[in-house]
Amino acid sequence: MKKLNNYRRNFLKNSSYFISSLLFSSIFKINTSYSKSKLKPRIIIVGFGIGGATCISYLLKFSKNFDIIVIEKNERIQTCPMSNLVIADIIPYSYISHDFDYMRLKNIKFLNSSVKTIYTSKKIIETEDSSKIDYDYLILSPGINFKNDIDGYNHKDRTIIPHCWNGTKDLFKFKKRLNDLEKKSTIIISAPDYPYRCPPAPYERASLLANFLKRKKKKFKILILDSKDSFTKKEIFLNEWRNYHKESIEWIPKSKGGKVTYFNKKENYVKTSNGSKFKADFINIIPNQKAADILTRSKLNGNKDWCDVNPMTFELKNFRNIFVVGDSIDAGDMPKSAFSANSQAKILATNLVNRIYEKDILSPVFLNTCYSFSSSKRAFSITSWYKLNKKKTRIVSLGSSTTKVDALSHQYYDETRQAYGWYENLVKTLYG
Amino acid sequence: MKKSKLFILLILFPFHIFANDIEINVIIENCKSCHGQNYEGNNYIKSLKPLEKEEFISKMIKYVNSNNDHVMSRISKVLNKKDILKMADEIYEKIE
């Protein structure tokens, strides 16, 4: 394996390009005549989800300059955004399921495999079929893994109602169990503690389950048992529930005994931290979360739940040339969302190119806007910009703002259109 | 400058929170999340392409000044006039 320093020296020497600075827009105007050189740095990207696919969409313009390999374990991408709408039969499954458009990924090698181990000292990754591939730069956007910290609960148990928090076909199983509910039923949604993927999504799910069951003319009670005492867009959600579902959705915060500590799958009940017992026909436990398996297995998380990165570059604090982005990282004030992962990955990819070409590293700002639906005709959002603290060690919010609780119906309707607009542009850019 | 004028200017641009070292392109990349890679928009969100540069500037200033909770008003609150002018130059020079 070539040493990176030699690689880099030759790569840069052989490059006949000239650019003054590698900013986002000028980045795409490099003269690529040096690409005849065989000395290309190799970038491996693990995960073709939101963060990984965003990196690729930015690196695509450099596919002749770099040797880029993408490794994704799934055969197609099923996004979590919009999945609650699929569960509620508001949009079809095909809307959130995306094929790999290999034509678009010209010059990029695509491997449909799971990365098993990362050997950081040798700069090698090993896939499930024991293939070993060396890298100069490794980008990881592998998403999340789940904790089994509720007594009696195992997230891998195939017989329980799936959590549906990671974009798998379990969604069909979830829908079937939902459809099978009797005329009158009790549903429990156990909401996880921070930090977890998509903070408003448990409450969106409750709203849309209610909406679905109402349309099916079924009687129901939804109990949200929460491991927290508050949640994002709470005032709006509570208002929506009051106005549209009266007593049928009840939120029980941690301080009132909402935190689920025990699950009995045979007798379909849970117990919470104050000893209360809740029986239900449908129990959807959304488990507590941590960084993806590959990160913990390769010990890249330093014994923490989430990876520590330099927020200027997304390079792991203790591993040079390994970059992590999206839900797997501790992103300071930024929530774990597709919008965030997308915003972060743009910076990662650009600053990686800047680093390879020995250009200045850009100071980042990030944006997040999360839309939540309470029905097919009503959505609302929270938005915030983020920058780095003075020491440039942490991502901090510049203050978030939401849709007003008393916004007019047409505004709520308009936000459903915005949500589709955002999503469709995202997946068009990432998956074609 | 008279007090009243100063006051109006402050209302116009109450925040300037992006540090000076932030490149305008870094901000603009985040606009593309909703408006599309080349600002082409889609069935739900408007394209920025048909706008004249001047129109863009005046619409953005309107968003900054408006008190409503439209997502664009919320997003633009962090921008000052200099940012908006730089953005306009950048976007309308590069638009394909």
Ligand SMILES: Cc1cc2nc3c(=O)[nH]c(=O)nc-3n(C[C@H](O)[C@H](O)[C@H](O)COP(=O)(O)OP(=O)(O)OC[C@H]3O[C@@H](n4cnc5c(N)ncnc54)[C@H](O)[C@@H]3O)c2cc1C
């Ligand atoms: C119900 C729900 C609703 C949501 N709604 C929204 C929303 O409306 N807006 C929003 O912004 N966000 C939303 N999110 C959050 C969003 O889904 C995540 O924040 C986003 O997907 C994070 O991107 P990522 O790249 O970190 O992970 P992912 O998108 O999960 O991508 C990780 C990829 O890595 C692959 N992978 C993992 N390990 C390996 C391995 N070892 N080898 C090879 N491949 C591997 C996985 O197969 C996957 O494709 C929602 C989430 C949920 C659960």
